Amino acid sequence: ALVQGAFVMPPDLADTDSVLFYFSMTEAYAKMYLDNVSLKPITRSPDQLVLNGDLESPTLSTVHWDDRTDAAGSVLTLVAPGADGAGHAIRSSGRTSKYQGMGQYLDPGTFAEGQEYEVTARFRLFKNGAAIVCDPNRDSGYDDSCPEITVRTYVGTLAADSHTYPHVGYVADPGTDAVWGTLQGTFFPTPEMLNSYRLFAFVEYPGVGIDVELDDFSIVPYTLDCDNVVKNGDFEVADGRDWDVTPDPGGSPSMTSGAAGSGGSYALLISDRDERTWGVQQNLEMACLDQNGANAQYLLTARFRLSDDNGDTVSCNVNVIHGTDGCPVAALGAEQTTGSRYRDVAAVVGSSDAGGWYEMRGIFEVYDSDLASNVVRLRFKDAAKNVNMAIDDVVMTKLTNPIV
Missing domain, CATH: 2.60.120.260 (Galactose-binding domain-like)
Structure with missing residues (x-):
């Protein structure tokens, strides 16, 4: 089995004299065998804040992905094909809360104050194996509720932190039974995002029991073009983002x-x-x-x-x-x-x-x-x-x- 994860060191742990790194949570008295254990810094580019967003990492795995852990039950798996019938995608199944979904921990230090960013992703929804087309007008928590991209902030210390939940990505195109939908949004980092010791960008809002597939997740700096004040006026991104x-x-x-x-x-x-x-x-x-x-x-x-x-x-x-x-x-x-x-x-x-x-x-x-x-x-x-x-x-x- 492969055990993997990514985290940002909180300030109170970083200031201690030593930190114990250990494996646990197996069945009592069970034998545990470990090999190829590695803990190393993650290098992120300021031009792309998401890692393995297309799920095409060299190991073809869900490396760098995690699940919001407020509710139990969800399982993340690599599936194929991905968006538009190519490559791979990540699936969150067994969801027990509308707030549950796949996501990634981000480094607040890669965000620049005053810089606007664009977030995009492709998605599909399933119930009992059958594709569902979401309704952009539906409130959250229903079978056909559309997903949104949310950033959870962590301000303070591991022992006493506070959270905000700015929503940054919304449905631009719900897709069809056979065509992947699109999430998109532009945003400026909030003060809480800039002052957090870590961030978790994740997908939420489809109802309990709805499986979510995600691909081509991206957060990049957004450059404003004022030659044409209207954004996406020709719709050649093939969705209705910005409208x-x-x-x-x-x-x-x-x-x-x-x-x-x-x-x-x-x-x-x-x-x-x-x-x-x-x-x-x-x-x-x-x-x-x-x-x-x-x-x-x-x-x-x-x-x-x-x-x-x-x-x-x-x-x-x-x-x-x-x-x-x-x-x-x-x-x-x-x-x-x-x-x-x-x-x-x-x-x-x-x-x-x-x-x-x-x-x-x-x-x-x-x-x-x-x-x-x-x-x-x-x-x-x-x-x-x-x-x-x-x-x-x-x-x-x-x-x-x-x-x-």
Whole structure:
């Protein structure tokens, strides 16, 4: 049998004169044979904080992985194939708590204060051997609850530490019975994360008894590109990361074929829209807006397609907005302590192409009041209710030659 693990030395143990390293927990009077015992430092790259995230280590094992130990029962195993039918993945089975799942201990020293990080992973869920597609609108603890990536902090000492649980990764694409789902998120290290003596990044929230498979787990520095203020506007990562349905819950996101002529393969589809105002939105990077300054002018372009539940094209009246047969609009919203205020910033231009795709365009300013807000959002909404809406090729760039 192989015994393995990874840990970060807590301050109180590091300050002692000596530390006893021992093996135990076998049956009483059982003989124990040990060989190839090794204890050595782990070297981590600041460019990739996760070790063996693709489960393709030279030993083809779950080395560097552990299980959240608050609840007993879970077993971690290496399985094949991994994401998209290639390589290997790790499975957590026998889970006795929704908070239980696989994870890794991280070194807080590899995080840099003020640096943003991106976390991604691929996942699948099973119950009694049958694949389950999670519901992004479901609360935690159900059979079809989607997993999330959480970081457990350890502040203080081993004898008296405290914990916080910042959530850093959410479902970007639930996948299908045959296609792996995707978890993704961007985050800045919290003060507790930076001041911890160790961190444990793990997956939680599917219900008790649901087996979780994970692959391609990654935490890397995230570099902000302000040339296009919108993130993942072409959806060529093949999921809806950085976008949220609105309201929450409200509508079902999935991937569909991209707009013809765009050079891409994917677009984001919002179905099950029970109300005209239901749509999709993204919180814009305040750092980009601040960098460009107040009263900067932006050009917003996007493409959209409307369809029924059979996938057939549904047309809209290009001369109408906010109407029962009108075309959708893009709105900019500023969230302040007194509430959120939205204004339309782009609308349809011309007729649809042969595939049913319309072009949306608008020029607008970002005001001082926007920059003073807690959050600035870009929202696509106001297609006729009970009509599915796909968006693609969303670009928001600062005008180098503003219109006077």
